[in-house]
Amino acid sequence: MSDRTRVALIFGGQSSEHGISCLTAASVLKAIDRDRFDVVGVGISKTGRWTQVPLDVVAAYAIVDGVPPEVDEPVHDAVWMVGEHGCEVASRSGETLVDINAVDVAFALLHGPYGEDGTIQGMFEMMGIRYVGSGVTASAVGMDKHFMKVAFEAAGLPVGPYVAASAHRLTHDREAVLAEVEALEYPLFVKPARGGSSIGIVRVTEPGQLDAAIEEAQRFDPKIVIEQGFTGARELEVAVLGNPDAPDGCDASVLGEIRVNAKDGFYDYEAKYFDEDGAALDAPADVTPELAARIQELAKQAFHAVDAEGLVRADFFVADDDVWINEVNTMPGFTRISMYPTLWQASGLTYTDLVARLIELALQRPVGLR
Ligand SMILES: Nc1ncnc2c1ncn2[C@@H]1O[C@H](COP(=O)(O)OP(=O)(O)O)[C@@H](O)[C@H]1O
Ligand SMILES: [Mg+2]
Known part of the structure; x- marks a missing residue:
């Protein structure tokens, strides 16, 4: 038996962040300590089919002429198995299974629905597979901007004014929703x-734009959230990492700041991934030690408010002395240059060590209810 840990990197997926996920896989593959970890690449195509992807293909994922990479539709579908040999992933070739790889731990580098939202975590739970990051509940709550706010409010965290509306309410009780929005x-x-x-977020400056904005948001999810905008607020972020040995159960990184160049301050999809001048990331952010300590404490509370495990990035709006929590991401952007790894780098933990730490945390914790 080797003492090397066999890690399945899972990427792609059915959400609009498919391409970003592929880039993350390439980034993690380049950083992961290959003396300690054996890696198997498992892609999910845009139609939801699973496939083992050779590591040289994963390593080559890049944005080419503005087009993000994607997992090709498989020739051989991947199959997960759990039995006397533990967990394995294989490829189906006609009636036979080939290329069978043992897996000790799954690391789903998936963002958005069908990955970050508790669905794949549920599959791992059912199969008894250890996996990196939050469980079913935390993943689902962290994905839903409505229930996330409910959890934050219950924990006493500062949440800005908002209205949540299901597709049903928008169809059958739209007037009531719009009346709430008037406040x-x-x-x-x-x-x-x-x-x-x-993706799908619209900044609305006058009531006449509201219907079109709701329609646009509903293209991506029938359920929407309408928030009061913070104008002139700074966007500050904290990376939280699980630590079962710490009194708080987690550690908070130094603060980071997103300085958006657009005049409206909206950190949109272009600014996030495609416009090099769209935004600057400061790590650490230029803040007083008092403000940093206050926000780090809120970030750790947010981690527990959603019952997170492993990692979250907690995002805040800050204006003068006021701090509001915007959201947590249970699978935040995770390429080498993304905020989460950058904040740990600035706090003294390299990207390679961060990847190892997350895998160790996954291996330490029991499967099943905990
Ligand atoms: N209430 C708000 N006030 C001001 N800016 C906002 C507000 N909500 C979102 N934004 C802007 O939109 C960006 C994306 O919103 P966010 O809720 O973080 O969605 P996502 O989950 O897609 O990151 C934020 O980083 C910020 O720039
Ligand atoms: Mg965000």
């Missing part, structure tokens, strides 16, 4: 409840 001050941010990467 909010413009600009508003209309968001798909379960989205990410700013």
